[in-house]
Amino acid sequence: MTTGKKIGTIAAIVGIVLVIGLIYYHYFFVFGEGVKAGELNYIVKKGYIFKTNEGKLIQSGVRSRQMGTLENNEFEFSVTDESIAKQMMGNSGKFYELHYKEYKSSLPWRGFSRYVVDSIYAAKDVQTR
Numbered sequence: 001m002t003t004g005k006k007i008g009t010i011a012a013i014v015g016i017v018l019v020i021g022l023i024y025y026h027y028f029f030v031f032g033e034g035v036k037a038g039e040l041n042y043i044v045k046k047g048y049i050f051k052t053n054e055g056k057l058i059q060s061g062v063r064s065r066q067m068g069t070l071e072n073n074e075f076e077f078s079v080t081d082e083s084i085a086k087q088m089m090g091n092s093g094k095f096y097e098l099h100y101k102e103y104k105s106s107l108p109w110r111g112f113s114r115y116v117v118d119s120i121y122a123a124k125d126v127q128t129r
Helices: 003-027 082-089
Strands: 030-046 052-063 071-079 095-103 115-124
Touching (some): 030 082, 052 082
Antiparallel strands (some): 095 115
């Protein structure tokens, strides 16, 4: 093997490893994880090819990004575990504490959101005042 071919082979291998590393970081690396709490607004199963469970949690409090405006705290998420999605569908409107993982980008079979709920810490009835 000549020196030019060795350099070309090494450069190709380094390029392939770099591309694989970037794909892993962008789609599979867990960027963050935590817990969000709030009232479950909805959870639905939707999609054209990949049917995924998508939901929205309404968090208490009001946040404003611009002076003089009001905005709800909403947490939109995907659920990959079918048993968790069914449990949430059967208890819509309850107050939930959800553990989630945050990815840099979404994948079609994982859901539309970068936030993927993987467990439920607590589900309580909403307290009325």
